[in-house]
Amino acid sequence: MAKMQSHYELKQKEFKKKNANTITDADYYLRDKEEEALRGYPNSIDMTPEAPKPARKAVSAKED
Secondary structure, eight states, X not given: OOOOXXXXXXXXXXXXXXXXXXXXXXXXXXXXXXHHHHHTOOSSOOOOOOOOOOOOOOOOXXXX
């Protein structure tokens, strides 16, 4: 199965065809992701938002 690439990685691949010596911060970040996953201590923070809590039902005020 082929390795999936992000849109950014595809753009960088095209850019590097023009200038192969360009190294960006994202190159260092993306390079280590698989190794970090295997080690179990990722070097990045999970910024995924928590699932929303269910909304409370409106309580109608009963008039006497």
